[in-house]
Amino acid sequence: xxxxxxxxxxxxxxxxxxxxxxxxxxxxxxxxxxxxxxxxxxxxxxxxxxxxxxxxxxxxxxxxxxxxxxxxxxxxxxxxxxxxxxxxxxxxxxxxxxxxxxxxxxxxxxxxxxxxxxxxxxxxxxxxxxxxxxxxxxxxxxxxxxxxxxxxxxxxxxxxxxxxxxxxxxxxxxxxxxxxxxxxxxxxxxxxxxxxxxxxxxxxxxxxxxxxxxxxxxxxxxxxxxxxxxxxxxxxxxxxxxxxx
Ligand SMILES: Cc1cc2nc3c(=O)[nH]c(=O)nc-3n(C[C@H](O)[C@H](O)[C@H](O)COP(=O)(O)O)c2cc1C
Numbered sequence: 001x002x003x004x005x006x007x008x009x010x011x012x013x014x015x016x017x018x019x020x021x022x023x024x025x026x027x028x029x030x031x032x033x034x035x036x037x038x039x040x041x042x043x044x045x046x047x048x049x050x051x052x053x054x055x056x057x058x059x060x061x062x063x064x065x066x067x068x069x070x071x072x073x074x075x076x077x078x079x080x081x082x083x084x085x086x087x088x089x090x091x092x093x094x095x096x097x098x099x100x101x102x103x104x105x106x107x108x109x110x111x112x113x114x115x116x117x118x119x120x121x122x123x124x125x126x127x128x129x130x131x132x133x134x135x136x137x138x139x140x141x142x143x144x145x146x147x148x149x150x151x152x153x154x155x156x157x158x159x160x161x162x163x164x165x166x167x168x169x170x171x172x173x174x175x176x177x178x179x180x181x182x183x184x185x186x187x188x189x190x191x192x193x194x195x196x197x198x199x200x201x202x203x204x205x206x207x208x209x210x211x212x213x214x215x216x217x218x219x220x221x222x223x224x225x226x227x228x229x230x231x232x233x234x235x236x237x238x239x240x241x242x243x244x245x
Contacts (some may be wrong), residue, residue, distance in 0.1 A: 045077040045092060045114065046244045048237055051106055052120035053083045055097050056217040058158040059120045062209055062229040065221075066118050066156065069233025074094075076237040081106035083135035096217075097202040108138045116152040116240035117182070118233060119173070122213070123157055126165030127172045135175045147180035154236045154242055156209040162201065162215075172206040185239050187232040194224055204228045 008074030048070045054060040063080055063090045070078030080103045085092070111117075121132040142148055155177075157169045177184050188206045189195045195206075209229035211221040221229075 046075055046115045046237065046241045047054065048076060048078050048108070048116045048118060048233075048240055049081055049111070049114040050118045050120070050233075051081045051083060051135070052076050053085075053122070053129050053135070054101070054120075054158075055092075055095065055129075056213060057098055057101070057120060058211050058213045058217070058221060059122050059156075060101050060103075061115070061156065061221050061226070062211060063118075063120050065226045065229035066120070066209070066233035066236075069230040069235070070118070070237040072230075072234050073237035073241060077239055078233060078237070079114075080104075083131055086131050086134055089112055106135070108135070108142065112147040114151065115244045116154075116185075116236065118154050118156070118236060120156045120158075121169070121171040121173075123159045123165045123196045126168040127168060128157075132173075143180055146181065150243075151180075151182050152236070152240045153177050153182040154185045154187065154208060154232060156204075156232060158211050158213055159203065160213050160215050162203075162212060163211070166203055166210040167205055167207050182244065185236055187228075187235055190235055191228055191231045194227070195218055200224065202228075208232060 003131055050063050050066050050070070052059050052063045060082075067078035067080055067184070070076050082100065082103045082105055084105055085100065087095075087097075119132070121128045124130065139148075155170045155173055157166050157168050158171070174184065186207055187209070194202075195204075200222070201212065202222060203212045209225065209232045211225045212219055
């Protein structure tokens, strides 16, 4: 029996209606030493894909800081990708969304070429935006092959308000990381004192960087929130570099 929620064929054509698909056997997960296959020559850069979705640009700003942090680690390179939009231009205009940033749209087949992933997405009712869930839903073929097993991953988010669901958004996204057999690397409290201060409003937690956008999107990420995103990118790259060595 094929597995019931995806096949490589469906993953390749995730956005199109699914034709009749022949059931495919699920390969045994222990067949090939996938993690071993990821070892790379010392001279090659450790590639960290920063994969994000952003309607109003807050997540994009944090993604740029994550890249700064990744690029600051010798031998590491952060590469920005956005996931496909699901909403029509008409709906986006009604939501007053700005144009998308000039960042390539990710092809899921390219994911195995990365050494690690920083995933960023805004909250929708305390969990990830549907655009990002659709991205995960297109990775079934990779899951079948165990193509992402052993690769490290971390996450960051954005909410309109305090208590709007930053921790729940990341926490409820963990199953995607787990089912792919990835290694979850939270930033924790390594940034130190700024993480404990109560004298300024700030997003982010031990689960990942974050910002508060305000109900109308008018608040922009503060310096502390940007610093935390940069810290997360740097810390994550250091861990990914060790795992790729
Ligand atoms: C349908 C919908 C649901 C949302 N749910 C929440 C929510 O539960 N809590 C919250 O604080 N913000 C919520 N927001 C606000 C978004 O999280 C906010 O616009 C986003 O974090 C801004 O990030 P971006 O600029 O990268 O799109 C919601 C927005 C939409 C459109």
